[in-house]
Amino acid sequence: MQALHTAATGMAAQELNVQVISNNIANLRTTGFKKQTAQFQDLIYEHVRRVGAQASDQGTVLPVGIDVGGGVKTVGTPRSMTQGTLSQTGNDLDLSITGEGFFKVLMPDGTFQYTRDGTFQMDNQGRIVTAQGNPVQPTITIPQNASGITVNAQGQVSVTLPGSTTSQIIGTIQLTRFINKAGLQPVGSNQYTDTPSSGQPQDGAANAEGYGSITQGSLEQANVDVVSEMSELIAAQRAYEMNAKVITAADQMMQSTTALFR
Amino acid sequence: MENALLVGLSRQMVLERQLDVVANNVANVNTNGFKADQQLFEEYLTSGAHEDNFQASDRRVSYVQDRGTYRDVSQGPIQSTGNPLDVAINGSGYLAVQTADGERYTRDGNLHLNNTGQLVTASGDAVLGTGGPIVFQPTDHDITISPDGTVTVVEGANRADSIRGKLRIVNFADPQAAQKQGNNLYAAAGGAVPQPDTKSTIQQGSIEKSNVNAVGEMSHMVEVTRTYQQIATMLQTQSDLRKTAIEKLADVPA
Numbered sequence: 001m002q003a004l005h006t007a008a009t010g011m012a013a014q015e016l017n018v019q020v021i022s023n024n025i026a027n028l029r030t031t032g033f034k035k036q037t038a039q040f041q042d043l044i045y046e047h048v049r050r051v052g053a054q055a056s057d058q059g060t061v062l063p064v065g066i067d068v069g070g071g072v073k074t075v076g077t078p079r080s081m082t083q084g085t086l087s088q089t090g091n092d093l094d095l096s097i098t099g100e101g102f103f104k105v106l107m108p109d110g111t112f113q114y115t116r117d118g119t120f121q122m123d124n125q126g127r128i129v130t131a132q133g134n135p136v137q138p139t140i141t142i143p144q145n146a147s148g149i150t151v152n153a154q155g156q157v158s159v160t161l162p163g164s165t166t167s168q169i170i171g172t173i174q175l176t177r178f179i180n181k182a183g184l185q186p187v188g189s190n191q192y193t194d195t196p197s198s199g200q201p202q203d204g205a206a207n208a209e210g211y212g213s214i215t216q217g218s219l220e221q222a223n224v225d226v227v228s229e230m231s232e233l234i235a236a237q238r239a240y241e242m243n244a245k246v247i248t249a250a251d252q253m254m255q256s257t258t259a260l261f262r
Numbered sequence: 263m264e265n266a267l268l269v270g271l272s273r274q275m276v277l278e279r280q281l282d283v284v285a286n287n288v289a290n291v292n293t294n295g296f297k298a299d300q301q302l303f304e305e306y307l308t309s310g311a312h313e314d315n316f317q318a319s320d321r322r323v324s325y326v327q328d329r330g331t332y333r334d335v336s337q338g339p340i341q342s343t344g345n346p347l348d349v350a351i352n353g354s355g356y357l358a359v360q361t362a363d364g365e366r367y368t369r370d371g372n373l374h375l376n377n378t379g380q381l382v383t384a385s386g387d388a389v390l391g392t393g394g395p396i397v398f399q400p401t402d403h404d405i406t407i408s409p410d411g412t413v414t415v416v417e418g419a420n421r422a423d424s425i426r427g428k429l430r431i432v433n434f435a436d437p438q439a440a441q442k443q444g445n446n447l448y449a450a451a452g453g454a455v456p457q458p459d460t461k462s463t464i465q466q467g468s469i470e471k472s473n474v475n476a477v478g479e480m481s482h483m484v485e486v487t488r489t490y491q492q493i494a495t496m497l498q499t500q501s502d503l504r505k506t507a508i509e510k511l512a513d514v515p516a
Contacts (some may be wrong), residue, residue: 001278003285009335010289017292034442037343039372039384040293042286044444048279049330050482051441052452061452064302064330065444068279069286072293078374080345100403179400180375199377202400209418210403239291242476246285251486254492257274260501 002068003250009071010243013040017236018207020077025225025233026184032084032116032190032220035229036077043070066136075211081181084116088213092149093120096220100214101175104137104203105130112137114176114201116189116220128157128173132189140171155206176201178193265323266500268495272325276303277490281330284483287474295369295446296472297333299478304329333435338369338473340465346380346405347373349471353462355431356440356448358390359383363507365390367456370446381413381427387443388428391427398426409463420433429464 006105007155017038027033051065086096095118097103102114115130123129125141142149146159148167155173178184194201207213283299290296309324340350349371351357356367366387374390376382379398381389381390388395391413398405401413411429416422434440439454450456 002282003278006282010291011504013289014292035394041370041384041446042290042293042296042442042444045442047406047441048328050451051330051438052454054446059450061435062330064332065441065451066328068282069290069299069442070442071286077383078372080343082346098457139419149293150489167414177400178399179379179468180377182374183377192385194310199379199400209401210416235292238476239288240478241284242288242291245480246281246288246483248394249483251279252487253278253490260494260498 001254002070003120003140004247006071007243007246008252009043009073012241013038013072013074014240016074016077016234016241016242018233019181021229021233021236024229025226027222028224028226029189030117030222031119031219034079034081034222035222035236036079036222037232038077039075041075043073059211063110078182078222079184079186080223082223083221086112087221088218090217092151092216093122094118094219095120095151095173095211096204096215096218097175098215099210100177100181101204101206101211102177102181102192103130103175104174104201105134106139107134111193112201113187113191113193114178114184115191117224118214118222119218130191136173138171138174140173146170149218151214153215155214163226167199171215172181172205175214176203177211178237180200263422267497269323269325270497270500272327273430273492273493276301276326276328277486277493278340281483281486283331287479288476288483289296291474291476291479292471293370293446293472294372295338297335297473298340298472299331299333299367299442301331302329303327327378329346332438333355333440333442334473336473338470341467341471342468346407346466346467347375348467349373350429350463350465350468352465353433353459354437355433355459355462356456358430358432358456359447360388360390360395362387363382363445364449366447366449367440368446369470377497383446387447389417390430392430393427396427396429402426407464407466411464431459431464433459433462434453 020036020038024035045067048066053062055062105113120128120133127135128140129135149159150156156169157171158167158169177242179199184192185195204211280301287298305324306327307324335395359366372384381396401418404416406414413424413426417424440448441451
């Protein structure tokens with residue numbers, strides 16, 4: 001009985017759906033997190049009778065065919081790269097991006113990763129680093145005893161050095177864009193790597209050509225909408241239960257057959 | 263005697279396939295742009311094996327057969343996602359998609375970009391505009407899709423919008439002529455030619471969900487199981503009847 005396997009694909013799909021939703025809810029307060037949604041497609045159909053086939057030699061055609069589908073599959077869990085809201089922290093090195101770009105981070109193995117999480121700190125050498133201690137690109141070192149760190153919308157970092165009354169620019173944080181940012185691969189720690197799907201990373205200055213502007217003293221919140229996640233969760237759970245019911249129904253039908261002719 | 267068994271069997275086979283259709287609908291209750299299938303049945307008559315030996319009223323036996331599945335093409339609920347590349351079609355139209363097997367059609371508006379900036383479906387097939395695939399430049403941002411399907415962007419630091427193409431929306435004179443292919447795709451069947459659709463409108467930032475009526479499918483399923491059990495009972499009765507007949511009639515007194 002095909003229905004058993006069809007319903008099993010439905011249960012598997014909804015299980016994954018719940019998994020994706022729970023990950024979104026778990027990351028409700030994760031800075032720069034972008035929510036994912038599970039997307040489904042129907043499986044291949046058995047065309048028992050083909051629609052439009054000749055029904056007679058008079059040229060009449062079948063107005064409907066018999067198409068029996070084999071269930072559902074998950075095609076992907078794309079990320080919704082919409083802007084999250086900014087929350088004020090007042091911290092000098094908390095940066096957020098309004099727009100398309102990503103911060104570029106140099107990993108210990110020499111590769112680059114990209115993040116929307118602008119919770120930056122200074123390390124023991126005065127470099128601006130992520131919460132994991134990896135320097136933000138291009139590496140900017142804040143001189144000792146410098147005060148009044150400001151980062152403007154273009155990403156220019158300026159400080160006031162001791163003995164001076166005017167601030168001076170010591171570097172510019174660059175942003176990176178991707179033609180298909182939903183194609184980035186998440187690697188955890190709020191970071192992504194580029195993939196063949198995302199396209200080549202394009203570095204550029206903030207606030208130019210849609211790279212997005214930088215806001216100092218604020219962080220981008222997750223773009224998870226808890227109300228819609230909750231309603232999605234209910235829908236996924238009910239869909240799972242319904243598929244389980246179909247399995248029960250198919251089971252009952254088989255039972256009544258095997259009960260025959262004892 | 264055999265007829266009751268065979269008629270019952272024909273009904274059971276049809277019911278099994280009906281449950282398969284219900285199962286597929288339920289499995290796709292969360293599939294974007296999915297349209298529920300319903301089954302059609304027909305009676306078919308056969309004459310008995312020894313036509314002349316029967317009374318006129320007994321001559322023809324009607325069996326049941328599934329004639330077809332038809333698609334409920336009603337609009338599915340529209341869910342707002344806020345994603346600029348999610349489009350829902352209001353109306354009976356389909357988006358045209360270029361696949362490896364040729365042109366296909368879809369109602370699943372969960373669109374993406376690929377690494378060359380082309381507008382593609384979740385399976386990576388290019389979405390066709392009126393002038394071929396729609397391609398974005400690396401510096402494009404703020405993608406807007408108007409109700410008539412025109413795709414505009416703001417390029418780089420420009421202030422004015424640039425047009426990147428217009429989604430090709432098509433429909434079929436006979437809605438059943440679009441045959442399901444899986445992967446949320448439809449193919450034009452039986453020589454049907456899709457026509458440009460001017461009535462359907464595009465709603466950006468939303469997705470059309472599955473139009474499967476969950477409650478209806480569940481009651482359908484209960485109906486199928488119960489009918490199946492009834493027929494099983496009927497077959498059992500028939501079998502008992504025959505058993506008794508054999509025992510009684512063949513009981514030759516010594």
